Amino acid sequence: MSTHIGAQPGEIAPVVLMPGDPLRAKWIAETFLEDAKCYSEVRGMFGYTGTWRGHRVSVQGSGMGQPSLAIYANELFREYDVQTIIRVGSCGALTEKLAIRDIVIASGACTDSSMNRIRFEGLDYAPVADFGLLRGAYDAATRPSGPGDEVPGVHVGLIFSNDSFYSPRPELITRMAEHGVLAVEMEASALYTLAAKFDRKALAICTVSDHIVTGEETTAQERERTFGAMVEIALEAAFTEQ
Numbered sequence: 001m002s003t004h005i006g007a008q009p010g011e012i013a014p015v016v017l018m019p020g021d022p023l024r025a026k027w028i029a030e031t032f033l034e035d036a037k038c039y040s041e042v043r044g045m046f047g048y049t050g051t052w053r054g055h056r057v058s059v060q061g062s063g064m065g066q067p068s069l070a071i072y073a074n075e076l077f078r079e080y081d082v083q084t085i086i087r088v089g090s091c092g093a094l095t096e097k098l099a100i101r102d103i104v105i106a107s108g109a110c111t112d113s114s115m116n117r118i119r120f121e122g123l124d125y126a127p128v129a130d131f132g133l134l135r136g137a138y139d140a141a142t143r144p145s146g147p148g149d150e151v152p153g154v155h156v157g158l159i160f161s162n163d164s165f166y167s168p169r170p171e172l173i174t175r176m177a178e179h180g181v182l183a184v185e186m187e188a189s190a191l192y193t194l195a196a197k198f199d200r201k202a203l204a205i206c207t208v209s210d211h212i213v214t215g216e217e218t219t220a221q222e223r224e225r226t227f228g229a230m231v232e233i234a235l236e237a238a239f240t241e242q
């Protein structure tokens with residue numbers, strides 16, 4: 001066991017899908033994996049391991065925000081030798097180029113978090129996705145009859161990892177949008193930074209659950225149990241030879 005994950009050594013696969021919502025983790029395990037077994041219920045942050053097309057894969061909830069994700073990513077990389085983490089999250093669209101339920105494959109992550117400011121003593125580090133995973137995800141999403149056909153659109157670009165869901169400075173999110181940022185979520189920047197630090201692979205794939213421009217939104221149940229296309233894209237990206 002690590003401090004926050006109740007798995008024995010070897011119970012977690014080298015590839016981990018990581019939604020923020022632990023109940024999305026449960027749904028993913030029950031819907032997409034064969035022989036899924038729960039390895040951790042610590043703090044209700046469920047983790048499961050099963051197989052997908054014969055490949056061992058785990059699904060671990062991260063909780064909301066970079067400090068929470070960083071706890072799980074640190075423990076997975078340091079104590080369970082995890083090689084790849086793919087975030088399968090929800091996000092808010094910042095531009096009318098995106099529609100509700102579109103998929104954003106985050107090539108890089110901007111942030112207002114102090115986590116990297118502290119790590120890099122004020123220098124501006126640019127957290128980016130693993131290119132092989134990104135290419136695999138884009139290929140899977142845009143293949144005719146691939147999982148991307150189930151969603152209105154697939155976009156590759158920047159995401160903004162916000163510390164405050166209820167932002168005290170919404171004009172700064174607008175400024176991000178004016179500089180090409182597609183969507184806002186709360187974890188990708190820390191994930192990309194930690195993957196780089198541990199020389200592992202990471203990618204964030206997010207489904208648009210809320211539209212900041214149009215005001216459209218999905219329900220909690222839809223966010224938990226209906227964002228399957230991004231899960232299939234993540235699984236295909238993880239197990240496609242790069």
Ligand SMILES: O=P(O)(O)O[C@H]1O[C@H](CO)[C@@H](O)[C@H]1O
Binds near residue numbers: 090
């Ligand atoms: O749906 P998840 O994966 O949790 O992602 C998004 O949803 C949460 C906010 O509602 C934040 O964690 C944000 O990043």
Ligand SMILES: O=c1cc[nH]c(=O)[nH]1
Binds near residue numbers: 092
């Ligand atoms: O962080 C997030 C996630 C989903 N929707 C938002 O508006 N923000």
